[in-house]
Amino acid sequence: MQQPFNAPGIPPGCPAHGNVQLFGPEFGSDPEAHYAELRAAGPSAPVDIAPGVEVELVTSYDASLYILQNPAWFVRDSRRWNALNEGRVPADSPALPMMGYRPNALFSDGAAHARLRQAVTDSLATVNELQLIRQVQQSADYLISRFSTELRGQAELMADYAQPLPLLVFSDLFGCPPEIGDRVIVGISGIFEGTPGADEVLGGALAELIALKHRQPGEDLTTRLMKHPAGLTDEEVLHQLVTLLSGGTAPLAAAIGTSSALYLGEEWQAGLPIEDAVVQTLWNYAPIANYAAHYPTQDVELGGRTLRANDPVLISFAAANTDPKLTEHREQLSGKAHLAFGAGPHACPAKDPAFMIAVTAVESLLNRLPDVELRVPFKDLSWVPAPWSRSLVTVPIRFTPRQVPSAAAQQGHSLPAQATQTSASAQQASGAPAGRPAAHAAAQHKGGLFSRFLAWTRGE
Numbered sequence: 022m023q024q025p026f027n028a029p030g031i032p033p034g035c036p037a038h039g040n041v042q043l044f045g046p047e048f049g050s051d052p053e054a055h056y057a058e059l060r061a062a063g064p065s066a067p068v069d070i071a072p073g074v075e076v077e078l079v080t081s082y083d084a085s086l087y088i089l090q091n092p093a094w095f096v097r098d099s100r101r102w103n104a105l106n107e108g109r110v111p112a113d114s115p116a117l118p119m120m121g122y123r124p125n126a127l128f129s130d131g132a133a134h135a136r137l138r139q140a141v142t143d144s145l146a147t148v149n150e151l152q153l154i155r156q157v158q159q160s161a162d163y164l165i166s167r168f169s170t171e172l173r174g175q176a177e178l179m180a181d182y183a184q185p186l187p188l189l190v191f192s193d194l195f196g197c198p199p200e201i202g203d204r205v206i207v208g209i210s211g212i213f214e215g216t217p218g219a220d221e222v223l224g225g226a227l228a229e230l231i232a233l234k235h236r237q238p239g240e241d242l243t244t245r246l247m248k249h250p251a252g253l254t255d256e257e258v259l260h261q262l263v264t265l266l267s268g269g270t271a272p273l274a275a276a277i278g279t280s281s282a283l284y285l286g287e288e289w290q291a292g293l294p295i296e297d298a299v300v301q302t303l304w305n306y307a308p309i310a311n312y313a314a315h316y317p318t319q320d321v322e323l324g325g326r327t328l329r330a331n332d333p334v335l336i337s338f339a340a341a342n343t344d345p346k347l348t349e350h351r352e353q354l355s356g357k358a359h360l361a362f363g364a365g366p367h368a369c370p371a372k373d374p375a376f377m378i379a380v381t382a383v384e385s386l387l388n389r390l391p392d393v394e395l396r397v398p399f400k401d402l403s404w405v406p407a408p409w410s411r412s413l414v415t416v417p418i419r420f421t422p423r424q425v426p427s428a429a430a431q432q433g434h435s436l437p438a439q440a441t442q443t444s445a446s447a448q449q450a451s452g453a454p455a456g457r458p459a460a461h462a463a464a465q466h467k468g469g470l471f472s473r474f475l476a477w478t479r480g481e
Contacts, residue, residue: 040069043078043311049406052310056080056340064324065334070311070408071116075104076333077326078311080340082347082360084323088315088334089365095315096130097367098122101331102316118212118220119409120314120333125260127268127367134366136251141261142370144245148194150377157378160189161385163477166425169390178386178416183278184210185470186382187270192471195262196241201230203469209266223266227259268309269371275308275412276379281386282416286399295387299379303342303361310339310411313363336360339411393420427480 041055042048048055059066064081079085088095099122104110110117122128126137164185168176176182188209192202204226211219230243238244242265246258253261276299283289283306284298302308313336321328328334338360362372369375386393396417403414 040067040075042069043408044069044071044406046406048408049404052339052404052411053343056337056343059337059340060345063326065326065328070335071114073109073111074114074116076314076335077328078335078337078340079323080337080344081324082341082344085336085338085341085360086364088336089313089360089363089367092130092366094318094321095334096318097128097134097313097315098130099128099314099316099333102314102333103329103331104333119312123260123263124257125264127264137253137257137261138366138370140246140249140251140253141265143249144242145371145374147245148242148374153190153194153374153377154381156190156193157186157381158385159478160186160193160474161382162389162425163189163427163474165386165389166427166477169420169425170422172422174422175396175417175419178281178418179274179278179413180415182386183281183382183416184274186277187273187378189471189474190378191266191269194241195230195243196234196239197230197471198233199469199472199475201226201233202471202475205230205266206470209270212267213271223263224259227262228255230262231255231258265371268369269375271410271412272308273375273378275306275410276302276375277382278413278416279306279308279411280379281383282395282399282402282413284383284387285393285395285418287395288399295380295383298383299376300359302379304359305343306411307338307342307359307361308410308412309361311335311337311408313338313367336363338363389425390418390420390423393418427477 041059043052043055059068059078059080064084065077065079067075068078070076070078079088099105099120102110102120105121126134126141129137161182164182168181185206188206192205195202195205197205204222208219208221208223208226210216211222231247234241234244234247238248243258243262246253246261247255280295280298280302283302284295289298314333315336316333317328317330319330342359342361362369362375396419402416405412405414
């Protein structure tokens with residue numbers, strides 16, 4: 022048995038009356054009360070993460086770091102999952118899309134993980150910071166332009182802004198032509214909404230994108246992953262793109278929505294920078310709340326409990342960040358000491374770009390709608406009743422209606438470099454003649470969000 026993790030002063034044991042359920046309206050309405058109940062059992066306790074799916078949930082900050090930083094004892098390959106291998110996990114369980122094995126860096130260990138992660142980190146490192154900020158601002162302007170002229174001066178920030186913004190940014194970063202970008206957005210949105218067939222839509226769109234980049238490589242993340250010296254197969258490239266989408270879109274949407282609501286809320290201290298609202302969100306409302314399944318390579322003692330080999334151990338980033346043991350010295354901790362982006366070898370490789378996107382998104386909203394305010398007090402906003410993420414259901418806002426000019430109008434009708442490249446790829450992919458106007462090719466794809474965004478950048 023491995024060396025135990027010791028948690029002095031915390032009594033071992035389990036909740037007295039069965040497992041705590043980390044799903045449903047009761048959990049969504051007050052997750053902190055559930056975490057407090059679990060903390061009374063020790064640094065970890067068994068919970069039901071979905072109906073019929075039991076996992077060990079770690080709520081202690083110190084114990085979470087212990088697991089995240091010990092990849093030799095706690096691995097990520099979910100093909101080890103005892104209950105799944107023994108047929109004890111319902112085939113239609115909502116836990117399977119989140120915890121089931123995929124051939125990507127998230128579910129890999131050792132040399133396989135190092136190879137895939139290096140390809141991802143190197144590719145992300147080529148993203149130009151100023152270009153990324155411009156992409157976020159442009160996406161923000163487009164989305165705000167869609168609701169800012171409403172005579173009633175009201176909008177729902179999650180659906181109208183926070184959720185679609187990361188989808189536009191990632192579609193642009195991936196170098197998607199309009200029609201493929203539309204289907205990427207439909208697919209990844211459907212996966213998070215539980216839409217049947219969404220996996221197939223996303224997989225098909227990304228496969229087409231990879232095939233396109235073989236014929237027409239570009240200055241985008243997809244091409245860089247394909248050309249990386251690690252020599253990823255097309256299937257591996259596809260699954261790394263899925264990881265970037267799933268890890269970057271919904272959590273970013275949650276961070277943008279919560280940070281905006283927090284900054285506009287009744288208790289926010291005037292004069293504090295937007296960055297503080299994002300940092301406070303990452304500490305107190307971790308967008309990825311309970312995730313990162315680990316599988317002990319052998320039985321391990323944790324605070325008086327035995328974690329059985331190959332039984333899933335999930336990290337509660339939300340509970341760890343709000344661990345009462347941190348209260349006394351949290352002000353002395355670095356602002357980046359939170360676990361919202363994980364820690365150890367599997368820490369989020371895009372944490373700096375993600376932080377920048379969230380800050381820029383909130384900043385753009387406030388710049389374009391300077392008198393924006395919440396229509397409901399922050400404390401009365403509702404949270405999504407799901408275990409995986411901490412996201413607001415709605416953020417109702419009001420503002421003075423105003424016109425936001427298109428990107429082309431703002432830039433004297435000059436097309437941004439990435440949009441120009443995307444338009445050219447779309448023309449060639451659709452078989453349009455080289456000299457054919459870009460607007461003519463784009464007109465075929467007016468229906469989807471990404472197509473409409475690209476058309477707006479051209480002032481169409």
